[in-house]
Amino acid sequence: MSAALQRRDVVKALLKDRGDILVVAGLGSSAWDCTAAGDHPLTFPLWGAMGSACMIGLGLALAQPKRRVLVVTGDGEMLMGLGSLATIGVQRSGNLAVVVLDNERYGETGMQKTHTAYGVDLAATARACGFVKARVIRKGTEVASMRSDVHHGRGPLFFQVKVRPDSPPLALPPRAGAHLSHRFREALLGRSAATE
């Protein structure tokens, strides 16, 4: 595999001038990447519940149809919630984008190969589930158009970004789930969210 892209560069590019986009980050390296790009109250990083990132994104996208919602997750996390691609395909949420940072490894547990290392094609799966665009991104020159789609294109969108299987320095988001959910709701819904 000759993946040239660096995961941190990709996520930084996606979240630069992020506007009012809402972000869900899958557990592990994807959450660290989003934190390295700048911890933000409207980023919801997961520390567990593996396989749930896309579904959290869908619930958010349905609740906030006027906002863009981006799920950033890894190939292992995506594989655990593969059925959620079918569920999203049924809803056809126009404001939802999923970016899978595919290093073909379980990065947090010893770099064991995931199914994508053996050729399982996540983008083809997403396409078959009804995502309006589902692409594999391999080159730096493709990142800008992916970013544009994520922020402006009609969804559901799916990008499987082939990245190097390296381990950039840890960049940990806050750990307490209640804090993460309260700060997200307050930033999105205002102070009244706490008393809703």
Added chain:
Amino acid sequence: MQRKTARARAGAPPGWPDAIHRALTEHRVRQISYVPDAGHKRLIELCHADKSMAVVPLTTEEEGIGLAAGAWLGGERAALLMQSSGVGNCVNTLTLAANCKFPLLMLITMRGEKGELNPWQIPMGRATPETLRLGGVRVFRLDRAADAYARLGAAARLAFDGCAAAAVTISQRLIGIKSFKEPR
């Protein structure tokens, strides 16, 4: 000749799914997700017919916990419908509700109780209440149709006002026994 529905076959009173739907509406539940069960047939139909609700069929039950979390982050309330066998699929994902203090409202039709004809439904049916409790979910048992509205209301208040996880388990006595005879 009128084709019998699952509910008519089971001989259950017609009103309790309607009462649950009314309670969901009054508690401003806007996202309904489900893996179907014959016991939820009428409620699923009511939700699909309700334009104020986004209805999300799932491939597996734990997806609905993620959906409820996302709905809450976005300012909406969700409820998750399943049969008791699906509770086992939810165990790890319940950490979302426990850690993040999300409201989680589950409506669970029970299998594996008195009169069950499918032995494969029995182990998870028996384990369902304890599994929920161990996962941090408060269980409200519903045995009588007349209690449906009040029981749902109590669970919804605990979930949405208390930011807690609550499940209403709907007894097999109420939903009836699956007979495994045509017509379905």
